[in-house]
Amino acid sequence: MSTTTISVTGNDTYDITIGRGILDRVSAALAPGVRKILVVHPPTLAARAAELRDRLLADTADGPREVLLAEIPDAEQGKRIEVAAFCWQVMGQADFTRSDAVIGYGGGSVTDLAGFVAATWLRGVQLIQVPTTVLGLVDAAVGGKTGVNTAEGKNLVGAFWAPSAVVGDLDELASLSPNEATAGFAEVVKAGFIWAPEILDIIEADPTRAVDPTSEEFRRTVELAIDMKAKVVSDDFREAGLREILNYGHTLGHAIEHAERYRWRHGAAISVGMLYAAELSRLAGRLSDAAAERHRTILESLGLPTSYRAGAWPQLLATMQRDKKSRGGMLRFILLDDIAKPTVLQAPDESLLFAAYQEVGA
C-alpha cells in the first residue's frame, strides 16, 4: 500500500507521513547529531515502545544514541504537570541537551504531554510524533498544540510547539478496540462538518467501513481530515483566527469531559458537543434543520453519543467560561452557517444556550 505525505508549511515546515510498516521513518526523521532520545509512551504500549527503542538503537549511521523510555500514566492521567515534571527529571538526570529529542508514541494524551515536555525542556527540543490512535493520527499529533489539564479544566496550560515530523503508521491502529477507534473518529466527523463534506458522504454510504482502520474508506476520510488540519495550522499556527474552527464541538465537549472527570473519551464528549453546536447554530437561525439533523444521524450511525445529563447544565455553563475562546466574560462558540461554512458566535444569550442544551440533555 502506498505512502501519503501531507505537509505543514509556515514558520515550521514538516511532513505527516501516512502508510503501513513505516516506523523506520522515525529514526530517519531525527536531526543529525541527536544523541539522546526520550520516548514517551502509555503503559499499554510498553512492549512496542521497547521495540521502537531497539529500532532507534540499531540505526547507528549518525553515531551512537541513548534511548530512554518514559512510561506515563494512561489517558488523561498522563496529562498532568506532575507527569511533565517526571519527564523533566528523567531528561535532567540523563543530561539531555538542546540537540536531543523527544518522541511521543501513543494516543492524543501522550502526544499532548510529550509535546509539552519537548516545548519546555531547555525552552524547546526536537519533537517527533508517532500517533497510535485514530484521534492522535488525524488531530492531536498534527499542529503543535501541546499541554496538560489543571483541576479547573482541560488543556488550560500548554504551549504551541510544532513537531519536526509526524509518522502515521496505520499498522499501529490494528490493536485498537472498535469503541476506541470510533471515539477517535469523532474528530474525522468534525473535519467533515467544518471543511470536507466528502467525509460525511463516505460515512453515510457505509458507516461500518468508514470506521474500520483496514478499509479504503477509512484511509480516505483520515487523509481528508489530516489534509484539512495541515492547511488550517499552516495558515494560523497560534490560533489567531482560522484555527478556532478546529474547536467545533469542543466548548461543551471539554466541559463534559471535565464534569465526567475524564471517564468519557475525548471523541465521545466532542460528539455531544458537535450536536450541541449544530442545534445552537439552528436555533440562532444560521443552520438549516436538515443540516442539524444530519449531525444527529451521522453521529448515531457511528454509535457515538448525542446526549448528556439534563441536570448538568449549570455546571457545564460555569466550566465553559474558562474555554480558551472566551474573551473577558464573553463566551464564544464555533457554529456553522452551513456544512463546511464555520463561523463564530459571540456572547450568545444564556436562554439560547440553554434552549440548545435541551436538544441534547437527556
Ligand SMILES: NC(=O)c1ccc[n+]([C@@H]2O[C@H](COP(=O)([O-])OP(=O)(O)OC[C@H]3O[C@@H](n4cnc5c(N)ncnc54)[C@H](O)[C@@H]3O)[C@@H](O)[C@H]2O)c1
Ligand atoms: N493537541 C491537539 O491538537 C489535540 C487534538 C485532539 C485531541 N487532543 C487530546 O487528545 C487526547 C485524546 O487522545 P486519544 O483519544 O488518542 O486518547 P488516549 O491518548 O487517552 O488513548 C486512548 C486509549 O488508547 C490506548 N491506546 C493508545 N494506542 C493504542 C493502540 N495502538 N492499541 C491499543 N490501545 C491503544 C491508550 O493507552 C488509552 O488507554 C485528549 O486529551 C485530547 O484533549 C489533542
Ligand SMILES: O=C(O)C(=O)C[C@@H](O)[C@H](O)[C@H](O)COP(=O)(O)O
Ligand atoms: O488543533 C486545534 O486547534 C484544535 O482545537 C483541535 C482539537 O480537536 C483539540 O481537542 C484541541 O486540543 C483543543 O484545543 P483547546 O485549545 O480547546 O484546548
Ligand SMILES: [Zn+2]
Ligand atoms: Zn479535539
